[in-house]
Amino acid sequence: MLTGKKAIITGGNSGIGFETAKGLLQMDTNIILAVRNMEKGEAARAALLNLCPSSQISIIQLDLADLESIRAFAERFKNSYDKLDILINNAGLMAPPYSKTKDGFELQFGSNHLGHFALTGLLLPVLANTPNSRVVTISSRAHSRGSIDFTNLDGSKGYQAKKFYNQSKLANLFFALELDKRLKEHGLETISIACHPGVSATNIFKLGKWEIPAAFKRIANLFLQPPDMGALSTLYAATEPDLTGGEYIGPLGQFQRRGFPALGTPHANAIDQNISRQLWEVSESLTAVIYPFESPLQQRSN
Numbered sequence: 498m499l500t501g502k503k504a505i506i507t508g509g510n511s512g513i514g515f516e517t518a519k520g521l522l523q524m525d526t527n528i529i530l531a532v533r534n535m536e537k538g539e540a541a542r543a544a545l546l547n548l549c550p551s552s553q554i555s556i557i558q559l560d561l562a563d564l565e566s567i568r569a570f571a572e573r574f575k576n577s578y579d580k581l582d583i584l585i586n587n588a589g590l591m592a593p594p595y596s597k598t599k600d601g602f603e604l605q606f607g608s609n610h611l612g613h614f615a616l617t618g619l620l621l622p623v624l625a626n627t628p629n630s631r632v633v634t635i636s637s638r639a640h641s642r643g644s645i646d647f648t649n650l651d652g653s654k655g656y657q658a659k660k661f662y663n664q665s666k667l668a669n670l671f672f673a674l675e676l677d678k679r680l681k682e683h684g685l686e687t688i689s690i691a692c693h694p695g696v697s698a699t700n701i702f703k704l705g706k707w708e709i710p711a712a713f714k715r716i717a718n719l720f721l722q723p724p725d726m727g728a729l730s731t732l733y734a735a736t737e738p739d740l741t742g743g744e745y746i747g748p749l750g751q752f753q754r755r756g757f758p759a760l761g762t763p764h765a766n767a768i769d770q771n772i773s774r775q776l777w778e779v780s781e782s783l784t785a786v787i788y789p790f791e792s793p794l795q796q797r798s799n
Contacts, residue, residue: 499736500525503581505574505620507531507559507613508588510541513635513694516728517585517735522549524736526583531559531570531616533588561588561612562598564784571619580627583735584620586613586634586669592658602783603652605661610668611784617676618786624687625789631742632689633734634673636666638747640693641764643667645772647779670745670767671776677743679777683790688742692734692758694727695748726757733758 504521508514509530518528522545532538538556545554557573560566574581589609598607617624617632624630643663648654652661673691680687726748734746749759781787 503527504583505529505531506585506587510537513728514587515541516725517731520732522552527553529555531557533560561608564600567615581623582627582630584632591662595652595656605665606650609665614672614780615784615786618788621788625685630687634669634691636670636691636693638693639663640667640670640767645776667766670763671773675773675777690734690740690744692730692746694730730758
């Protein structure tokens, strides 16, 4: 049981995020749903309370495509709470038409990666002050087909929707592994774990206001695992006590598409230390979020 522990889930109002919230609530966790659309957040909260009537569920507005919104969320959270046991970087979008975030980043790289990079850095002081806290970042099998093109991160030199999705999911994995490395180097208890849901039938297949045809959904559902199964990797990464940080969790089934979660191995694309360091530096520069890695003990001694 996780009685009294606090968890933030970005995009917790639908899909795998919603199923993750259900799982954590059943373990008596207090949930903060970080959602862009407050109306949908309220509907999700009502549905969750219907399933778990005595649960503590809060909603805070968060738009990962807007650094101002991310900073406002972090300030509101820090003003309301003094601990954070689990941060689940779950929200994401896949293969939309070319567009940019409020701050001028390509939408997928900006929301899926930079938004979560900024959010985690801004919440790090609370995480560092919470014993045995952890950050869980959702990547994808698509990271194996990705590469980080530092010369065209904004898509101004050409944009292919799926290619930029792959890049953003590879960035998620680089971030999760690099974060854990830096946390350990600075002696912090917080750990960082990456995971992926396999191939799950969620509303990530909705592209803006356009949805895939119903016939395609029916065919896809024959091959994709349902969101509650996809969420098992996230729940395992968030709660398994034997994890020590730096792991990559995903379904055990054929081609890692379906099944129960187990320890996986990142593609070679995600273990280049030079790219990992460069991506971290570029992310800090673009977001203007510098990670405060000093531990509470170090801060008190300074």
